[in-house]
Amino acid sequence: MTTTTSSRGRRRAPSRIERAAGRAAALQKPRVILAALLLLALTSVLLLDGYLRAEVGGDQRVRTGASSSEVPDAVLDGGPILTFRGGRATTVSVPDKTIALTFDDGPDPTWTPRVLAVLEKYDVPGTFFLVGSMVSRYPGVVRDLVRQGNEVGIHTFTHVDLSYQGDARVRREITQTQLALAGAAGITTTLFRAPYSSQTDAIDNYSWPVYRTLGEEGYTSVFVDTDSDDWKRPGVSKIVRWATPEDGEGASVLFHDAGGERSQTIAALPKYIEKMKAKGYTFTTVSGALEEQRGGARAVGGTTGRLQAAHRPATGVTLYEGKALVAAVAVAEWTVPALSVGLVVVGVAVLGRFAMMLVLARRHHRQRNRRRFSWGPAVTRPVSVIVPAYNEKECIAHTLESLARSTHPIEVLVVDDGSTDGTSQIARAAADRLGMRNVRIVRQENVGKPAALNNGVRSARHDIVVMMDGDTVFEPDTVRQLVQPFADPRVGAVAGNAKVGNRDTLIGAWQHIEYVMGFNLDRRMYDLLRCMPTIPGAIGAFRREAVLEAGGMSEDTLAEDTDITIALHRAGWQVVYEEHARAWTEAPGSLKQLWSQRYRWSYGTMQALWKHRGSLTDKGPSGRFGRVGMPLVVLFQVVTPVFAPLIDVFTVYSMVFVDLRAALLAWLAVLGVQLLCAAYAFRLDREMYRYLLMMPLQQLAYRQMMYLVLIHSCVTALTGGRLRWQKLERTGEVGTPAGVGS
Amino acid sequence: MEGPVFVDTSGRRSKVLRRIGLLLGAGCLAYAAVLGAAFMGWxxxxxxxxxxxxxxxxxxxxxxxxxxxxxxxxxxxxxxxxxxxxxxxxxxxxxxxxxx
Known part of the structure; x- marks a missing residue:
């Protein structure tokens, strides 16, 4: 069976459209641009988030045993404050009986405020060497820090060992941290301490160039005299002891206010301060120590300005860029957790859906295939088969041929929707050739498929109507199987089992998997839950009176099949799925056609759901559908596809920033669950398993496509644009048909 | 129901959304630009x-x-x-x- 693309694409298109005012399903440029920009922003957010969460590790030396032959002796034997005045390296010691408290790796939202509280209580200042990524995440803490009169220095942005990094990286780390500080507290600083540094005698040939470069740019590098090693958590008394300098000497003392559990530091600090004060020590910041050494007045409880001499106010571009950075970080800090919630939602939905499908599909299969199962007394009376056709000259003959072989008595109504390729003539010729005497050809003007179907329903002579597409092929037993459920008087409509005929192309195979797993497994579930949202246009059967009561096929939506099905539910009819009634259909063969079809379907479904939103608050069967069926449909057909790509997004994110193997394994686990479900669906339908090989790629590609289609439909729905398949105005053909007796 | 569901022939919703879309797009661009500049230290x-x-x-x-x-x-x-x-x-x- 061959079809031309044009007949496939326009099969449903009424021609009385004002194309100038209409919009096509093709992607509109502004939307593509916006989508690309959103993707760019999302990528930026995720990259930023990963970058910020680079681990701040324990403060241990990373490089050991390197030579220090190129480091000047004066520096190696010198004090902890290193400057490069006039291009010459000079060191300054902390004056005797003075302590410069220094805290590395902050700010931390838990510990730093507690440190600040201790410092405030004892009225001593400290110098904090901050990590840029933490500054950008917790700007408020930095503001408090500075306001309280403490001094701030740079400890790089990502707590990296600078001796391993090139010039560009070193510069970037410093600059980024300055920007973060500017944004957080409106200052930049001239103090610097490298991660993994300690005393000056530990400077080696690899780290010395870094200090020299930074020094030439005006930074003052600060080292350590006594290391409390508090990050090792050795106990409060040891911390205090190790932090104490000998013999009344002055010292730059190292503590940590972040990077792990710091309760011991918090406990040790008051004890230490009291101990040193008892010995007659005073406390100051690094700048305070510098000033004292240079003969300035002793800053006893000195003015804040002196103690924060290393600070510079940030203005102009620096300030605004810094603020923008901090704001951007705040956005990322909110976005990633929000997306994680979305991921959880979709994870629960996907897994829940699979669990439900497996349970319910199994039950459905067993129930309907039990030997004793029957709908009631066999239905043997003739039924009407309506075949709406628009330019189906290639397929209509095959369709009629398949109907000629039907084992059930039928009358065939071919409704020619204003075809221009002689479909009617071909149909008449085929019917004559096949000796079919039960075929009526009805011609109408080109008003669209819903109107054609309504025409057929009105003209039908029997009380059960079967609706199919102009290019669907039935098996001989299809109609008989399809109409048996009507033996049960509660059944108002039956959905058949549509199968993809052209399943040997890539796209065909994808849709084959989708039809078997997605649609048919879903239908079993919806059948049992009594909330089937759609009867496939390719094969469905209705009670004529039910259709007429519901007002016929409506043109309000692009998915008139969904519309009528929901209407039947609301009227109290049962809609069931008959798996043995098979129809063969040709699925879209190219990505473009598939996109177009899915776009129509998804937009139409949203229209139908919105049209019937009143059922949420109705009573009776209508309310049941509104409160049970609709939420399920919305969850599985709207919410899940929209969030499903998060699975892939977070997998990539985790692979890059967290743990490559674990992330990959998780993704494969999800795929495994889907494969299991698909295999089960294939088994129930007795399809060949080899198509499942396509599944990984299909799931990945489909997830992206469905999400895009859905967003595209949502935007169209929001903007109120008209798609080219939608009619501009309604004609007299549409609406309540005249009540002709059956 | 007047015409198909969702269709707004007056075009008013479309204008509002167009404006929102522009803002959103500009915001995304600015966001990425800020991060890029901050990262490079420009x-x-x-x-x-x-x-x-x-x-x-x-x-x-x-x-x-x-x-x-x-x-x-x-x-x-x-x-x-x-x-x-x-x-x-x-x-x-x-x-x-x-x-x-």
Whole structure:
């Protein structure tokens, strides 16, 4: 069976459209641009988030045993404050009986405020060497820090060992941290301490160039005299002891206010301060120590300005860029957790859906295939088969041929929707050739498929109507199987089992998997839950009176099949799925056609759901559908596809920033669950398993496509644009048909 | 129901959404641009460099005489942010910045 693309694409298109005012399903440029920009922003957010969460590790030396032959002796034997005045390296010691408290790796939202509280209580200042990524995440803490009169220095942005990094990286780390500080507290600083540094005698040939470069740019590098090693958590008394300098000497003392559990530091600090004060020590910041050494007045409880001499106010571009950075970080800090919630939602939905499908599909299969199962007394009376056709000259003959072989008595109504390729003539010729005497050809003007179907329903002579597409092929037993459920008087409509005929192309195979797993497994579930949202246009059967009561096929939506099905539910009819009634259909063969079809379907479904939103608050069967069926449909057909790509997004994110193997394994686990479900669906339908090989790629590609289609439909729905398949105005053909007796 | 579901022939919703879309797109672009610039450290040179006005620092540059404002030069000239009132850092190195 061959079809031309044009007949496939326009099969449903009424021609009385004002194309100038209409919009096509093709992607509109502004939307593509916006989508690309959103993707760019999302990528930026995720990259930023990963970058910020680079681990701040324990403060241990990373490089050991390197030579220090190129480091000047004066520096190696010198004090902890290193400057490069006039291009010459000079060191300054902390004056005797003075302590410069220094805290590395902050700010931390838990510990730093507690440190600040201790410092405030004892009225001593400290110098904090901050990590840029933490500054950008917790700007408020930095503001408090500075306001309280403490001094701030740079400890790089990502707590990296600078001796391993090139010039560009070193510069970037410093600059980024300055920007973060500017944004957080409106200052930049001239103090610097490298991660993994300690005393000056530990400077080696690899780290010395870094200090020299930074020094030439005006930074003052600060080292350590006594290391409390508090990050090792050795106990409060040891911390205090190790932090104490000998013999009344002055010292730059190292503590940590972040990077792990710091309760011991918090406990040790008051004890230490009291101990040193008892010995007659005073406390100051690094700048305070510098000033004292240079003969300035002793800053006893000195003015804040002196103690924060290393600070510079940030203005102009620096300030605004810094603020923008901090704001951007705040956005990322909110976005990633929000997306994680979305991921959880979709994870629960996907897994829940699979669990439900497996349970319910199994039950459905067993129930309907039990030997004793029957709908009631066999239905043997003739039924009407309506075949709406628009330019189906290639397929209509095959369709009629398949109907000629039907084992059930039928009358065939071919409704020619204003075809221009002689479909009617071909149909008449085929019917004559096949000796079919039960075929009526009805011609109408080109008003669209819903109107054609309504025409057929009105003209039908029997009380059960079967609706199919102009290019669907039935098996001989299809109609008989399809109409048996009507033996049960509660059944108002039956959905058949549509199968993809052209399943040997890539796209065909994808849709084959989708039809078997997605649609048919879903239908079993919806059948049992009594909330089937759609009867496939390719094969469905209705009670004529039910259709007429519901007002016929409506043109309000692009998915008139969904519309009528929901209407039947609301009227109290049962809609069931008959798996043995098979129809063969040709699925879209190219990505473009598939996109177009899915776009129509998804937009139409949203229209139908919105049209019937009143059922949420109705009573009776209508309310049941509104409160049970609709939420399920919305969850599985709207919410899940929209969030499903998060699975892939977070997998990539985790692979890059967290743990490559674990992330990959998780993704494969999800795929495994889907494969299991698909295999089960294939088994129930007795399809060949080899198509499942396509599944990984299909799931990945489909997830992206469905999400895009859905967003595209949502935007169209929001903007109120008209798609080219939608009619501009309604004609007299549409609406309540005249009540002709059956 | 007047016409198909969702279709708004007056085009009003479309205009509103177009505006929102523009804002959103501009916001995303600005976001990515800010992050890019911050990451590369563009827009301002933040080296504090010694601000002695007498060319004392190796890089030279009369930083101390610079007017206020961090609209620093592009990379290459150490301008940094301005000094506040002369602080102890700019005191000429008469004091023996001696080791030990």
């Amino acid at each position: 827009g301002t040179d933040l080296a504090p460099s010694s601000l002695l006005p007498f060319g004392d620092s190796a890089r030279g540059g009369p930083g101390g005489l610079r007017p206020a404002g961090g609209y620093g030069d592009p990379a290459g000239r150490p301008s940094g942010a301005p000094t506040a009132a002369p602080t102890s850092d700019t005191v000429p190195t008469a004091a023996p910045a001696a080791a030990d």
